[in-house]
Each structure stands twice: as structure tokens, then as C-alpha cells.
Amino acid sequence: MRVTQQMLYQNFLVRMNSNLANLMESNLQASSQKRINRPSDDPVGTARLLDIRTSLAGMEGFKKNIDTAKGWLNLADETLLQASTIVTRAKEIAEQAATGTLTKDNRLQISYEARQLFKQMVALGNTTYDNKSIFAGHKIDGNAFEERLWATANDGALQNASFSIEGFAEKTILVQFVDTANPEGGTTTDLASAPATLGYRFSMDGGDSFTTVNGPLNISGGRAVLDFQGVRMNLDATATVTTTALDNVGDNNGTWMWVRPTAEYLGDDKDFSRVDGFGVTDVAGMAEGYFAKNVAVRIDSAGANLGEPITYSYSLDGGNNWVTGNVTVSGASPDQARLIVPGGVLTLNSNGGNILTAGNQFVIRPNTADISLRISASEEIAVNSVGKDIFGGVYKNMYSSEARLVFGDDPGKNLLDTMGRLVGYLETNNQQGIQEVLADLTKSQNQLLNKTANVAGRENRLQVAETILTGLYLNQSERLSSVEDVDVAELMTRLAQQQISYEAVLKTSSLIMKMTLVNYV
Numbered sequence: 036m037r038v039t040q041q042m043l044y045q046n047f048l049v050r051m052n053s054n055l056a057n058l059m060e061s062n063l064q065a066s067s068q069k070r071i072n073r074p075s076d077d078p079v080g081t082a083r084l085l086d087i088r089t090s091l092a093g094m095e096g097f098k099k100n101i102d103t104a105k106g107w108l109n110l111a112d113e114t115l116l117q118a119s120t121i122v123t124r125a126k127e128i129a130e131q132a133a134t135g136t137l138t139k140d141n142r143l144q145i146s147y148e149a150r151q152l153f154k155q156m157v158a159l160g161n162t163t164y165d166n167k168s169i170f171a172g173h174k175i176d177g178n179a180f181e182e183r184l185w186a187t188a189n190d191g192a193l194q195n196a197s198f199s200i201e202g203f204a205e206k207t208i209l210v211q212f213v214d215t216a217n218p219e220g221g222t223t224t225d226l227a228s229a230p231a232t233l234g235y236r237f238s239m240d241g242g243d244s245f246t247t248v249n250g251p252l253n254i255s256g257g258r259a260v261l262d263f264q265g266v267r268m269n270l271d272a273t274a275t276v277t278t279t280a281l282d283n284v285g286d287n288n289g290t291w292m293w294v295r296p297t298a299e300y301l302g303d304d305k306d307f308s309r310v311d312g313f314g315v316t317d318v319a320g321m322a323e324g325y326f327a328k329n330v331a332v333r334i335d336s337a338g339a340n341l342g343e344p345i346t347y348s349y350s351l352d353g354g355n356n357w358v359t360g361n362v363t364v365s366g367a368s369p370d371q372a373r374l375i376v377p378g379g380v381l382t383l384n385s386n387g388g389n390i391l392t393a394g395n396q397f398v399i400r401p402n403t404a405d406i407s408l409r410i411s412a413s414e415e416i417a418v419n420s421v422g423k424d425i426f427g428g429v430y431k432n433m434y435s436s437e438a439r440l441v442f443g444d445d446p447g448k449n450l451l452d453t454m455g456r457l458v459g460y461l462e463t464n465n466q467q468g469i470q471e472v473l474a475d476l477t478k479s480q481n482q483l484l485n486k487t488a489n490v491a492g493r494e495n496r497l498q499v500a501e502t503i504l505t506g507l508y509l510n511q512s513e514r515l516s517s518v519e520d521v522d523v524a525e526l527m528t529r530l531a532q533q534q535i536s537y538e539a540v541l542k543t544s545s546l547i548m549k550m551t552l553v554n555y556v
Contacts, residue, residue, distance in 0.1 A: 080518050080519070083518050084515065084518055084519055087511055087514055087515045087518065088515070090511050091508065091511050091512065091515065093412070094504060094507060094508045094511065095508075096409075097409065097410055097411055097500075097504055098501075098504060098508075100408040100409055100410055101408075101410050101497055101500060101501050101504065103408060103418070104408050104410065104416055104418045104493075104497055105494070105497055106164055106165075107164050107169055107418035107419065108418060108490055108493050108494045108497065109494065110162065110164050110169060111162075111169050111170075111420060111490045112487065112490050112491060112494060114159050114162045114169075115425070115483060115486065115487040115490060116487065117159060118156060118159050118426075118450075118483055119480060119483055119484065119487070121152050121155055121156055121159070122450065122454075122476060122479060122480045122483060123480070124152060125149065125152050125454055125457060125476055126473065126476045126477070126480070128145050128148060128149060128152075129457055129469055129472055129473040129476060130473060131145065132145050132461055132466075132469050133466060133469045133470045133473055135466065137466075139241070139464040142461050142462075142464050142466075142469075143241060143461070143462065143464070145461055146458060146461035146462045149454070149457050149458045149461050150296070150458045150462075152454065153296060153451070153454045153455060153457075153458055154182070156426065156450065156451060156454055157180050157181075157182055157298045157451065159426075160179050160180040160298065160422050160425075160426045160428075160451070161178045161179055161180055168302070169418075169419050169420065170302065170419070170420050170421070170422030170425065170426070171301065171302030171303070171419070171422055172302040172303040172304060172305070172404030172405075172406075172419065172421050172422075173302075173303050173403070173404055173406065174301065174302045174303055175406070175419070177301060178301060179300065179301060179302045179422040180298040180299065180300055180301065180422060180426065180428055180451070181298060181299050181301055182203075182296060182297075182298055183200070183203075183296075183297060183298065183299045183429070184200045184202065184203065184204060184266065184294050184295070184296060184297070185200065185294070185295065185296070185297035185429060185440075185452065185455060186198060186200060186210075186268065186292050186293065186294050186295075187292065187293045187295065187456055187459065187468075188290060188291065188292045188293075189287075189290065189291045189292075190275075190276065190277060190290040190291070192274065192275040192276070192277075192290075193274055193275075193276065193290065193292070196270060196271045196273075196274035197271045197437060198258075198268060198269060198270045198271060198274075199268070199269045199437055199438075200266065200267070200268050200269075200294060201266070201267045201268075201269075202263075202265050202266035202267055203265075203266070204239065204263070204265070204266050204294065206239060206240065206241065206462050207241070207293055207294065207295040207296075207458065207459040207462040207463055208237055208238070208239055208263050208266060208293070208294035208295075209237060209238040209241070209242050209291065209292075209293060209294075209463045210235060210236070210237045210261070210263070210268075210291070210292040210293075210294060211235065211236050211237075211245075211278075211279045211284070211286075211289060211290065211291055211292075212233065212234070212235045212276045212277070212278045212279065212289060212290050213233075213234055213235065213236055213247065213278050213279060213281050214230065214232050214233050214234075214250075214278040215232045215234070215249060215250070215281070216230060216232035217232075217278065218280065218281040218282065219280055219281075220277075220278045220279045220280035220281070220283070220286055220288060220289050221277065221278065221288065221289070222277065222278040223275060223276070223277045223278075224275065224276065225272070225273055225274060225275045225276075226252060226254065226259040226270065226271075226272045226273070226274055226275075226276065227254060227257075227259075227272035227273060229250070229251075229252060229276075230250070230251075231250050231251040232249075232250050232251075233250045233251070233252060233278070234247065234248050234249040234250040234252070235247075235248055235252075235261060236248065236284075237261075237263045238284075238463075239263070239264065241462050241463050241464060242284060242463055242464065245284055246264070248261075248262070254272050257271070257272050257273075258270060258271060258272055259271075259272050259274075263294065266294065268294065276289075276290040277289045277290045278290075279291075293456075293459040293460070293463060293465070293468075294459075295455050295456065295458055295459025295462070296455040296458055296459070297428060297429055297451060297452045297455040298426070298428040298429070298451040298452075298455070299428055299429050299430065299431075299438055300422055300423035300426075300428045300429070300430040300441065302404070302421065302422055302423070303402065303404050303421075304402055304404055304421055304423065304424075304430070304432060305401065305402050305403055305404040305405065305421060306402060306432065307401075307402050307432065307433070307434065308322040308324075308326055308379075308399050308400060308401040308402065309322075309399075309400045309402075309433075310322050310381065310397055310398070310399055310400070311397065311398045311400065312395070312396070312397050313395070313396040313397070313398070314392075314394055314395045314396060315391065315392075315395040315397075316386070316387075317385070317386050317387040317388030317389075317390075318341070318383050318384070318385065318386055318388060318389065318390075318391060318395075319383070319384050319385075319386040320381055320382065320383050320384075320397045320399075321381075321382045321384065322379060322380070322381055322382075322399045322401075323379050323380050323382065324378045324379015324380060325378050325379060325401075326377075326378040326379060326399055326401040327378065327401070328351065328401070329351075329353070329398060329399060329400050329401070330349055330350070330351060330376050330377065330378065330381075330398070330399040331349065331350040331351075331353065331354050331396060331397075331398050331399075332347055332348070332349050332374060332376060332381055332396065332397045332398070332399070333347060333348045333349070333350070333357065333394070333395075333396050334346075334347050334391045334392070334393060334394065334395040334396070335347055335348055335359070335393055336393055337390070337391035337392065337393070337395075339390070340369035340370070340389045340390060341368070341369060341370055341371055341372040341383055341384075341385065341389045341390075341391070342365060342367070342368055342369040342370070342371070342372070342389075343365060343369075344362055344363055344364065344365060345362070345363045345372055345374070345391065346360070346361070346362050347361050347362075347363070347374055348360075348361065349361065349376045349377070351377060361374070361375070369389055370384060370385035370389045371383065371384050371385070376399070381397060381399060383397070402433075404419075404421050405417035405419065406418055406419045410497065410500045410504075411500060411503070411504065414500065416493055416496060416497065416500075417493070418493075420486070420489075420490070423441045424441075424486065425450075425482070425483065425486040426450050426451050426483075427440075427441045427442055427448060427449030427450045427451050427452055427453070427479070427482075428441055428449065428451040428452060429441065429452070440452060442482075445478070446475065447474065447475035447477075447478030447479060448478050448479060448481075448482040449479065450479035450480075450482065450483060453472055453475045453476055453478075453479045454476075454479075456468065456472050456475075457469065457472045457476070460472060
């Protein structure tokens with residue numbers, strides 16, 4: 036076979052380029068320290084790399100969420116500890132003021148510190164993280180609490196009376212009712228039908244002096260309007276009051292009211308669930324229980340009234356899937372039915388009718404207030420809190436026409452209102468009221484500590500989640516390294532071999548290309 040110079044040259048070039056390509060590939064791996072630098076290097080390994088990197092990216096997002104959640108919850112924990120310290124100080128001054136050895140002036144002196152403690156408690160309730168309120172539920176852009184006036188009465192007949200107060204006062208306003216037709220006091224009447232001689236008097240200096248407003252009372256829209264020099268109280272006209280003696284401002288037999296500070300919660304809550312009906316207007320629904328998300332209920336068949344068995348289905352995913360075959364038992368009333376659903380009970384009541392038809396639907400929509408961050412593929416954690424459940428105060432929910440005291444069935448848990456009552460009783464020298472507040476402050480502090488434990492529990496959960504996530508991240512990083520990274524020792528050996536091979540090809544090729552017949556002439 037005849038071997039031409041061109042054939043030799045092409046053969047040498049192919050071999051040199053092949054060795055050079057192998058050397059450059061190894062050089063690229065050495066510079067990047069990666070075994071896979073392009074998909075063609077290892078298609079299967081590339082697919083694994085993409086999966087691992089996606090997993091790591093998700094974990095990095097979870098790490099950021101955990102760091103953010105730590106910031107929210109650590110601040111909440113510290114804030115609640117400070118609040119507990121304030122309550123402890125309030126209890127100390129309440130114990131001091133509750134003793135009979137103190138004078139009115141002594142209690143007034145103590146009241147200045149009590150009012151500042153109250154203001155500081157409101158400020159703690161308005162704590163923000165990154166300019167977001169941590170105690171306002173979803174309403175993170177504004178304050179959770181706002182100072183306002185509220186009223187306390189010594190008369191049980193007024194405890195459940197509705198009222199509203201407009202305006203602001205620097206000190207507690209003491210209010211009594213008087214009747215010029217009965218100067219001895221003791222007249223008991225509701226405000227709507229009170230005699231024209233019924234009036235009231237009020238003091239803005241702790242009871243040292245009173246301003247009297249003679250009757251008749253100003254009744255408007257079913258409310259008695261009481262003016263206290265810039266502060267207006269609209270009191271339910273059906274409320275019953277008892278007059279005090281005209282010449283005795285210390286008459287404890289009549290109705291006394293203290294218009295004193297409290298704070299209104301401005302955030303949102305997760306206490307209630309709204310029920311919307313579709314295809315039915317004369318049957319109303321009410322939900323009881325805890326619902327994590329919307330629950331749709333569909334009526335499949337019903338009897339002649341709500342008391343007869345009802346077959347129904349429910350859905351937890353917006354109607355995509357239904358759990359069928361649920362049946363109510365016969366009820367005691369033809370105007371009410373109770374349907375068991377996940378999370379609680381849907382009670383259907385007559386709203387002008389008591390007949391359901393197949394296809395009628397009701398949707399339970401729970402109020403939500405949690406701001407949750409995902410800390411793993413299957414876990415979320417709430418980083419905020421509902422301030423009224425911690426600090427109390429007064430609150431107007433979506434179903435109320437006016438604000439009401441939080442923890443109405445147990446006012447001792449209401450921290451802000453309890454501290455407001457303490458201020459009011461100190462400024463008006465009410466020793467008995469101070470003694471009652473002292474007991475309530477202990478209840479308020481226990482409620483505060485319970486909520487602090489809730490926050491601490493979430494902090495501990497974050498620590499566990501972070502530990503688990505750190506382990507998973509390390510494991511995935513090791514998997515990534517085993518698939519992607521190059522074996523340096525093996526690479527150095529291969530580089531040396533490829534360098535020798537390339538140099539050998541160059542040297543031998545050079546020697547052969549120089550040889551011709553002329554060399555042997």
C-alpha cells in the first residue's frame with residue numbers, strides 16, 4: 036500500500052487533535068473542579084443534577100423563611116416578656132394603693148405611673164417587625180391597638196348595656212345620676228322613661244368638683260346622650276340607673292360610672308366563620324368549630340322540613356371532589372338541622388322557611404388572621420399573633436355594630452382593660468375597685484404567659500425544623516458533589532498521562548515528517 040505524505044499528515048493531525056481534545060477536556064475539569072460541565076458530558080447525571088439543585092434551591096428558600104420567622108417570633112417573645120414585667124409592676128402599685136393607709140393624694144400620685152404603664156402596654160401591643168405589626172393579624176400595615184375611652188359601672192344593671200364614647204380625656208371622668216325631684220337619691224328608672232327631673236353630674240378631677248347637667252335627658256335614636264365637656268357618651272336608653280343623693284357625692288347607693296382609658300384592637304381575628312347560601316334564601320346557616328379552609332356543603336336530598344333526615348355531601352377543595360352519603364338524624368325541631376362536617380358543625384335554621392331542595396349549597400368561609408411561612412415541603416408556621424387574644428382591649432368584629440370588651444365572659448383576662456380600670460380607680464380614689472383590679476391583674480398575667488408559651492412553642496418548632504433542614508441540605512449537597520464534582524487525584528493522574536501522550540504524538544510525528552529518501556542518499 037502506498038502511503039503518501041498527505042495521508043501521513045492527516046493521520047498525524049487526527050491523532051494530535053484527539054489527544055489535544057482529551058487534554059483540554061481534562062484541563063476544563065481541572066479549572067472548574069466539575070466532572071459535568073455540559074449536558075453531553077453525562078446526560079443521566081445532568082438530569083440528576085437538575086433534580087438535586089431544584090431540591091437545594093427549595094431548601095434555601097425554607098432557610099430564608101425560617102430566618103424570617105425567627106425574627107418575628109423572637110421579637111414577639113421578647114415583647115411579651117416585657118409586657119409581663121409591666122404587669123408585675125402594675126400589681127405592685129395596685130397592692131400599695133389597695134391598702135387603707137393611703138390617702139386620695141397618695142393614690143393620685145401613684146396614678147401617674149399607672150397611666151404611663153398603660154400607655155407602654157399599648158405601645159408593646161403595636162410592636163412592629165420590618166415595619167409590619169406583629170400583633171394585628173393580617174392588618175400588618177397599621178397599629179394593632181389605639182387608645183380610646185371606655186366606661187365601667189358599679190351597677191350590675193348597666194353591665195350589659197350597650198354604649199359608645201366619642202372624644203378623649205386626660206383624666207378619668209366620674210359620672211353619677213341625680214334627680215332634683217328626689218334629692219335624697221334612690222330613684223331607679225330606665226333612661227327612656229325617666230322623669231324630666233333626672234339629670235347627671237360628672238367630675239374630671241377625681242371627684243373634687245362636679246358639673247351638674249339637669250334633666251330632661253337628651254334621648255336620640257334610642258340612646259341617652261351624655262356630654263362631659265368634649266367627651267360624649269351615647270348610652271342605651273333602655274338601661275336602668277339609680278340616682279345618688281344631691282348633697283352627697285360619696286353616696287355609694289346610686290349608679291356610678293368611670294369613663295377611663297382602654298385600647299381598641301384594630302386588627303382582624305379568626306374567631307368566626309361566615310356561611311353563604313346558594314340557591315336558598317329562607318334557610319340560614321351558622322358554623323361552629325375550627326375550620327382551616329373553606330368547606331362546601333351540598334344538599335343531595337331533604338324531607339318536608341329541616342327536622343327530617345337530610346342527605347348531604349361536603350367538599351374541601353372547592354367542589355372538585357365530594358364526600359357523599361352523609362345523613363342527619365331526625366331533629367327535635369322542624370326549623371333546625373345540624374350537619375357534621377370536618378372541623379365542626381353547620382347548623383341550618385329557618386329564615387322564613389324550613390324546606391331544602393336537592394342542589395342547595397352552603398359554603399363555610401372561616402376568618403383567617405395567620406401569616407404563615409413554609410418551613411418545609413409539608414409544614415407551615417404562623418409568625419404573627421392576634422393581639423386581642425393576648426392583650427385584650429375592646430374589639431368590633433364584622434358581625435357587631437359596636438365595639439365590645441374582649442373576654443366578655445371573663446374580664447379578668449383582659450389585660451389592657453384591667454390596666455385601664457386600675458388607672459380609673461386610682462384617679463378617682465376607689466379603693467374597692469383597686470382591690471378588684473389586683474385580682475384581675477393576676478388573671479391577665481396568666482393569660483399573657485399562656486400566649487407567651489404559645490410563641491415559645493413555635494420558636495422551638497423552628498429550631499427543630501432548622502436542625503432537620505440543615506441535615507437534609509448537607510445530605511443533598513453531598514449527593515450533588517458525588518454526581519458533579521471531579522475526583523482530583525484521578526484527574527491529576529489522567530492529566531499527566533494525557534500530557535505525556537500528547538507530547539509523544541508531537542515528538543514522533545515531528546520525527547517521521549522529517550524523514551525522506553534524501554536522508555539516505
